[in-house]
Amino acid sequence: MMPDTALANLLGPKGWLTGPDTEQYCRDWLDRYGVEPLGVARPTSTEEVAAVVRLCHASGLSVVPQGGNTGLCGGAVAQRSDTVIVSLARMTAMDMPNPASTTIRVEAGVVLATLHAALEPHGLVFPMHLGAEGSARIGGLIGTNAGGSHAFRYGMMQDLVLGLEVVLPDGTVWDGLRAVQKDNAGYQLRKVFGGAEGTLGIVTRAVLKLYPAPRQRATALLALPDAAAAVTLATHLRAEAGEFLSGLEFFSDLGLAWILKHLDALTYPLETRGGVYALVELTSGSARVPLGEILNAALEWGMERGLVIDGALAMSEQQRAHVWRLREEQPEGQRLEAAQLKHDIAVPPP
Template structure:
């Protein structure tokens, strides 16, 4: 819930004048409409308020703005894309913070197709980075449904995952170098393009996944990969969740290096997409309870991935592991298959209130997690509508639940904590994590304190205190108060 402390009237006029002199007319927003647009999260679960929005255009401007705010004792909420699902990039409700948006720092500074790196500013949109890599005959492998609006700084701050983590890893694996403005306004330059740099602590790793609580990411050196020359995708109907895990294992054993993505979907999620998203069609003639989206990719044009896909699916179908399948015959069809998966979050949002659980367990435990988790939540809300989907290949399931059709949104959201606790109890029993790729933000700080007690949480607090002793960087997020 929003913090109810008395709000400030606005930025002190002297500070506003100094910030305007540094940032220019476009770099300091103080009208209420602009502030409100930067103060609500994508799901509108954590609305807040701020004194102003700072929009630096360079690292130097960002550093000076942070220094001035630190001097005045005003907290900063870094924002890059604002697509967080856990309230990690919006201000609290006290009205005594400023939002610092890196949206104007959106340049792609250099692409090195020989060294396979790209240097970008933190406000660069993921889709633009992907396009720049493709123009250089390379691939930036991170892929997720919000790539048209998500910005690199936010993806680094949350250690974003996505659809191809199975093959390429999370954002952490894509970052070679960083530039960060620290809480006092000093600039930490870690912009090295090296694959090997064994010179003490890997400081950049502190800021990947820190959600802006240790500093503001302003630039990054990203790792590129060879562009795939052969891509094959199939939309597969399955008899069970166990069959999804079994089929994944078949593809891994056949040729694990070519397996780029393996996504699970339940029929309810498919129905929501068909209901709420225009121009989406069911690829299969008959309805089934369980599905997988399988994609193979190789930089070799002669890899014969179509043959591999047909061979594995054919044998699985003979053995009853696969019920039906549609293989994309063109790039347009491949993108249409992916749209079904990528529109799950938007479709569920349009359906009404939902409780989202971004969890991970060992891959072999996914069937048990889904079965036991659904049973546990139905003991709380018997008519709840489960909508599990996600990255079976890396054990990350978006274990979501839509409200019953006859229940009001507010009544269902009031049960969020009870539902999350029920799911997390099963996750914990199976040796999993309550946050797989969305981060902690404001939503999960209490859970972090429960799960990471003792030396682990104390080490986090010590790092936070060392880099941000006054607690001015994204307060109330990630690290719970002691």
């Protein structure tokens, strides 16, 4: 039996797509990479993922796992026609969060924004936020070891995963769904799969680390003259705000210019432009911590030393959402400006 026929028999018409039905899975978000695959498998369970992988392994077919397909480097699309894309989009089950252990077990196809909404009634949060959270899926975030806008405080995606279930390249299922935070039981294999881009296996389920929802936030957008000022200000903020500093993001005036040019809904809320911008957010689980005073004092300190040209605190949730969009829509502004080659580089401060 031909492998495509076997996959069709295994998954049914909704689970095995070919030809024009694969169009939405074939190209990356920037429409730079990807060819039409042999087909797209859309399993609904770990058992089906394992069966697909075993069949492809036996047939010598390439396998590419795909989450929300929001990546910018072509890692979730086919590069050869003898490839099967395994979409996790139908695996969206979530357990109830466990308030005692502050964890939740989810399938890899859960959309990040859906997880946020599900946790809200329980007074818990999953502190991963990024511009693509309305389409990015948990499996893809793990595979790419996503950082997001609050990595400064909570770490990368790898740091927020306590346990994993993974289908290995031969179709074997590795069960590492541990749900304890103090875990010194041998090799931390979950960290090997985090950031492996699906090359070592397909993540099907994960146990995620949660946090109590903050009771208050203080957010500010600051205009700075240059990157050197940003480094100095960041050092001061870390010392003064300590554990309350949950978000610290920088972007350039060029990036700001592009999103203001192409996205009519966004406006610049300050009077003076800078060379770079800092988006600072403080959070606390206590209503007694004077977050606004701490942030205002840091802003004044920076202005006195010429590190801050202009700045303002968000006075409402609407204003907070708006200034965060100035950071999160940077990829969209770049996409609309011109063709790009993407990179993701981290360097230590001087």
